[in-house]
Amino acid sequence: MKIVVILPTYNERENIKEMLPLLEEKIFPQIKNHDMQILVVDDNSPDGTSIEVRNFMKKWKNIDLLSGDKNGLGAAYVRGMKHAMGKMKAGAVMEFDSDFQHDPQDIPRLVDALDLGADYVIGSRYVKGGSIPKEWGIDRKFLSVFGSLFTRIVWLNFQIHDMTSGFKLTKTEFLKKIDLDNLISNNFAYKMQILHDVVKKEAKVVEVPIAFLEREKGASKISKKDQFESLYVVLRLAVYDHKRFVKFLIVGGTGFLIQYVVLYLSVSANLEQFVGAGLSAEAAILSNFFLNNIWTFNDTKEVKEKGNIFARLIKFNTASLGAIGIQTLSIYIAVKLLGEKISILGHAVHTSFIVLLPTIVLLVIPLNYFIYNKLIWKTQYLKKKQI
Numbered sequence: 445m446k447i448v449v450i451l452p453t454y455n456e457r458e459n460i461k462e463m464l465p466l467l468e469e470k471i472f473p474q475i476k477n478h479d480m481q482i483l484v485v486d487d488n489s490p491d492g493t494s495i496e497v498r499n500f501m502k503k504w505k506n507i508d509l510l511s512g513d514k515n516g517l518g519a520a521y522v523r524g525m526k527h528a529m530g531k532m533k534a535g536a537v538m539e540f541d542s543d544f545q546h547d548p549q550d551i552p553r554l555v556d557a558l559d560l561g562a563d564y565v566i567g568s569r570y571v572k573g574g575s576i577p578k579e580w581g582i583d584r585k586f587l588s589v590f591g592s593l594f595t596r597i598v599w600l601n602f603q604i605h606d607m608t609s610g611f612k613l614t615k616t617e618f619l620k621k622i623d624l625d626n627l628i629s630n631n632f633a634y635k636m637q638i639l640h641d642v643v644k645k646e647a648k649v650v651e652v653p654i655a656f657l658e659r660e661k662g663a664s665k666i667s668k669k670d671q672f673e674s675l676y677v678v679l680r681l682a683v684y685d686h687k688r689f690v691k692f693l694i695v696g697g698t699g700f701l702i703q704y705v706v707l708y709l710s711v712s713a714n715l716e717q718f719v720g721a722g723l724s725a726e727a728a729i730l731s732n733f734f735l736n737n738i739w740t741f742n743d744t745k746e747v748k749e750k751g752n753i754f755a756r757l758i759k760f761n762t763a764s765l766g767a768i769g770i771q772t773l774s775i776y777i778a779v780k781l782l783g784e785k786i787s788i789l790g791h792a793v794h795t796s797f798i799v800l801l802p803t804i805v806l807l808v809i810p811l812n813y814f815i816y817n818k819l820i821w822k823t824q825y826l827k828k829k830q831i
């Protein structure tokens with residue numbers, strides 16, 4: 445099979461100088477049964493990366509170069525994939541960083557997985573034997589681990605462990621079924637959508653453990669924006685897939701409004717504030733329970749076969765207390781770390797106001813959704829094709 449290794453580069457002159465000879469001399473000779481090709485997708489790097497590539501192209505005929513404007517990592521890969529599938533007639537394409545964070549020595553093992561029948565091979569940091577750099581700070585480690593975990597929960601896909609790896613080998617037969625022209629993100633988050641779409645097309649997915657290495661030369665191009673965009677892509681795809689998830693969010697939003705109305709009414713009725721807080725929380729819990737029961741989860745066996753609604757209500761209430769516990773704990777920790785108030789644009793704002801929203805979006809929503817599906821209404825939550 446013709447396998448095209450796509451190497452996106454932006455200012456990677458120092459790295460590409462070492463990468464191309466290594467692939468040609470040490471790695472490709474290990475892969476005897478495939479026609480290995482290289483496609484460098486360079487966005488007119490100001491450091492002259494393409495000059496190095498052109499030099500190597502004189503020596504090795506299996507190297508191709510695509511130059512273009514810088515429109516982000518996803519756009520570069522899409523360009524490369526189209527070229528590989530079209531002009532180069534690739535049977536499979538590999539996504540591979542050119543900064544040595546992906547170890548070239550791992551390439552033959554990904555190819556082996558393809559030979560054993562996989563359609564989509566993920567170089568995975570989160571299966572046994574895989575790892576992320578020890579040198580990473582706690583924040584970067586947390587983001588990476590949490591990013592995959594969050595995605596697994598929101599997509600209800602627990603069979604895949606590494607959702608954000610950039611090291612992939614994909615049969616083009618599957619890539620051709622994907623609408624590459626209309627990906628939500630042109631940047632880092634493109635990879636989550638391709639993974640999502642390929643899984644939906646029922647590709648056989650295999651994760652091969654890899655050690656993700658620390659970058660030694662050149663600079664990282666990943667930005668804060670990529671994190672938010674990834675979050676958006678994961679949620680938006682979940683909405684496409686899971687109408688149930690959307691209903692769940694609408695019900696939750698309604699509960700939130702009810703909580704405020706009841707709190708307002710109890711304050712107007714001169715009730716103690718803590719009584720009002722309790723009453724309004726319970727009003728929201730009851731509204732959430734009954735709306736979810738008659739709408740979000742009305743198709744489940746639990747509801748159709750008239751399982752014990754009181755048992756379900758009690759479980760639901762308990763889960764909701766758990767959510768209150770999580771919010772309390774998260775605010776407690778934030779206050780300990782950041783103090784009672786945080787200064788925003790010169791205004792001192794209570795820490796709890798700032799922390800509540802991310803806690804709800806990142807922890808309470810995915811956890812509640814998971815518990816409702818798995819424990820309370822017991823949906824067929826794992827419907828993805830068996831790997």
Ligand SMILES: Nc1nc2c(ncn2[C@@H]2O[C@H](COP(=O)(O)OP(=O)(O)OP(=O)(O)O)[C@@H](O)[C@H]2O)c(=O)[nH]1
Nearest residue numbers: 452453454485487516517520541542543664665666
């Ligand atoms: N052509 C092109 N390549 C890019 C672009 N952004 C990043 N790259 C390349 O894609 C690869 C991965 O980008 P990195 O910035 O290293 O991203 P990362 O590995 O997720 O993040 P770090 O761990 O911080 O390095 C590298 O080879 C980059 O040179 C881009 O906009 N266009």
Ligand SMILES: [Mg+2]
Nearest residue numbers: 541543545659
């Ligand atoms: Mg990198």
